[in-house]
Amino acid sequence: MSISVVDVTKRFGDFTALDGVSLEVPDGSLTALLGPSGSGKSTLLRVIAGLEQPQGGRVLMNGRDVTDVPVQERGVGFCFQHYAAFKHQTVHGNVAFGLKIRKRPKAEIEARVAELLALVQLEGFADRYPSQLSGGQRQRMALARALAVEPEVLLLDEPFGALDATVRKQLRQWLRRLHEEVHVTTIFVTHDQEEAMDVAEQIVVMNHAEIEQAGTPRELYDQPANEFVMGFVGEVNRIGDELVRPHDIEILLEPDGRAQEGQIERVAHLGFEVRVDLVLDDGRTLAVQTTSSDAEQRELEAGQIVYLRPDRARRFAASA
Amino acid sequence: MTASRLGLRTFALGYLTLLLFVPVLLVFYKAFEDGFLNAWETVTSPEGLNAFYLTLIMVGVAVPINTVFGVACAIVLVRQRFRGKALLNSAIDLPFAISPVVVGLALIFVYGPRDGWVGPWLAEQGVRIIFTPVGMVIATMFVSLPFVVREVVPVLREIGDEQEQAARTLGANARQTFFRITLPAIRWGVTYGVVLASARALGEFGAVAVVSGKISGVTETMPLLVAKEYETFNVAGAYAAALVLALLALAILLAMNLVKRREEGV
Numbered sequence: 001m002s003i004s005v006v007d008v009t010k011r012f013g014d015f016t017a018l019d020g021v022s023l024e025v026p027d028g029s030l031t032a033l034l035g036p037s038g039s040g041k042s043t044l045l046r047v048i049a050g051l052e053q054p055q056g057g058r059v060l061m062n063g064r065d066v067t068d069v070p071v072q073e074r075g076v077g078f079c080f081q082h083y084a085a086f087k088h089q090t091v092h093g094n095v096a097f098g099l100k101i102r103k104r105p106k107a108e109i110e111a112r113v114a115e116l117l118a119l120v121q122l123e124g125f126a127d128r129y130p131s132q133l134s135g136g137q138r139q140r141m142a143l144a145r146a147l148a149v150e151p152e153v154l155l156l157d158e159p160f161g162a163l164d165a166t167v168r169k170q171l172r173q174w175l176r177r178l179h180e181e182v183h184v185t186t187i188f189v190t191h192d193q194e195e196a197m198d199v200a201e202q203i204v205v206m207n208h209a210e211i212e213q214a215g216t217p218r219e220l221y222d223q224p225a226n227e228f229v230m231g232f233v234g235e236v237n238r239i240g241d242e243l244v245r246p247h248d249i250e251i252l253l254e255p256d257g258r259a260q261e262g263q264i265e266r267v268a269h270l271g272f273e274v275r276v277d278l279v280l281d282d283g284r285t286l287a288v289q290t291t292s293s294d295a296e297q298r299e300l301e302a303g304q305i306v307y308l309r310p311d312r313a314r315r316f317a318a319s320a
Numbered sequence: 321m322t323a324s325r326l327g328l329r330t331f332a333l334g335y336l337t338l339l340l341f342v343p344v345l346l347v348f349y350k351a352f353e354d355g356f357l358n359a360w361e362t363v364t365s366p367e368g369l370n371a372f373y374l375t376l377i378m379v380g381v382a383v384p385i386n387t388v389f390g391v392a393c394a395i396v397l398v399r400q401r402f403r404g405k406a407l408l409n410s411a412i413d414l415p416f417a418i419s420p421v422v423v424g425l426a427l428i429f430v431y432g433p434r435d436g437w438v439g440p441w442l443a444e445q446g447v448r449i450i451f452t453p454v455g456m457v458i459a460t461m462f463v464s465l466p467f468v469v470r471e472v473v474p475v476l477r478e479i480g481d482e483q484e485q486a487a488r489t490l491g492a493n494a495r496q497t498f499f500r501i502t503l504p505a506i507r508w509g510v511t512y513g514v515v516l517a518s519a520r521a522l523g524e525f526g527a528v529a530v531v532s533g534k535i536s537g538v539t540e541t542m543p544l545l546v547a548k549e550y551e552t553f554n555v556a557g558a559y560a561a562a563l564v565l566a567l568l569a570l571a572i573l574l575a576m577n578l579v580k581r582r583e584e585g586v
Binding site for chain 2: 049051072080084087089101142145146
């Protein structure tokens with residue numbers, strides 16, 4: 001189901017969470033809402049779900065205006081950041097909830113719950129209570145619960161925010177595969193640019209209640225619309241009024257025309273990648289990314305004087 | 321065990337013994353001091369039976385009404401924002417703050433058949449509140465009002481509203497969300513509130529005494545009967561009635577524990 005958000009405004013008292021936001025989400029896509037906390041991304045997700053009522057603007061699903069349709073009739077699956085597990089019900093009870101509300105036949109409910117528990121790899125956990133599950137298992141249960149009613153839209157609010165790094169990465173891959181299998185239009189909120197780039201087909205970068213840019217991960221990284229997006233989707237160095245990615249700076253051992261002189265402060269080996277921290281002659285600091293074989297070959301080490309040549313530096317008009 | 325922990329335990333037990341166990345045990349002892357028969361006669365006399373039933377009616381009417389009101393009121397207080405919320409919040413505690421006798425007098429000011437506020441009009445319609453069980457039920461409702469609200473509010477706050485939102489996204493309407501999600505989540509708060517409200521309704525003396533007129537065999541609850549028997553020097557009868565009252569309270573506590581145990585056994 002395609003989703004259109006048209007000029008939506010949402011205020012909480014004096015605070016403006018969404019300021020005339022418009023967005024197109026194609027049918028069957030996997031979209032990330034990316035931004036710092038307080039940027040309005042969760043509010044946008046909740047407006048789409050119908051959990052918040054906007055003061056202005058419309059929400060359309062498949063072209064139909066659903067702005068005034070209550071949440072229980074929108075047919076969206078929603079996963080909450082802290083799972084919102086029904087604590088007094090078993091895993092089975094949680095997953096079956098939406099089906100019981102719809103008064104489906106018992107046999108159908110049993111079959112569907114078994115199928116979903118298999119999908120989220122929680123077979124054998126049907127009789128457990130949420131308190132007996134780990135964070136990752138609870139999140140998968142919440143996903144199964146949301147998918148049980150066959151929603152046409154799946155909305156996830158910081159789905160992996162409360163999990164540790166390893167589980168996070170596993171679930172990320174798992175969500176991608178799930179999306180390929182189920183192919184439901186999916187929107188998830190995250191403040192982690194790596195997560196957004198890794199999972200999403202389309203990323204919507206938000207800041208201060210507005211959308212800064214929407215596009216594929218590649219587009220955002222290579223053609224950021226402004227300084228904020230460039231800084232948010234990857235690391236940047238500022239040289240004068242220009243911004244440049246750490247891997248777009250070349251380290252030369254010999255002086256060369258317009259290359260800037262700098263001293264290596266530290267060489268950090270991060271595996272395949274090496275990050276070189278430098279101080280320029282005017283005291284500013286800079287980070288450069290290179291490969292470990294390059295750093296080794298040229299014997300880069302702290303204290304060394306080198307020359308830097310930025311490539312593909314960007315200059316934006318009035319700062320965002 | 322360290323001396324300080326032992327000391328603390330001795331203090332707690334000693335305090336309970338002097339204040340609670342000894343007086344309650346003495347009631348048992350005194351009730352049967354003049355023989356079982358005497359006690360039995362007081363309790364099974366027409367007056368005694370009437371008081372017993374009337375007390376059950378007080379609890380049976382006031383507590384369910386206050387439970388429904390209490391849960392609704394707690395939801396309003398926790399989940400809604402509106403002007404005057406602080407006022408409502410404080411008003412609910414009034415029955416804790418006001419002396420029960422004052423409550424009784426206040427009800428007479430409102431419902432008194434001769435110079436009450438709405439009493440004379442009601443009397444013309446043939447409705448009498450004061451000196452009837454109706455007034456006593458109102459008095460009991462008044463004094464037992466805060467318990468369920470006060471027990472449920474913190475529980476509601478703690479569970480938050482995410483589970484309710486989740487239920488809504490899954491297609492549940494407001495009624496389904498309440499009965500399937502909210503109520504099961506707050507059931508222990510409700511239970512404790514009901515037990516406390518029942519205990520208060522069982523034992524209420526002051527407010528009920530003022531509006532009842534103490535008509536023997538008509539508007540006399542167990543606590544009123546206990547007081548009357550004591551004042552008329554039927555001490556054994558007073559203790560016997562007190563014993564019945566204590567047993568009723570114990571039954572409520574026991575019932576709650578049974579429900580709880582069955583639930584935890586699942």
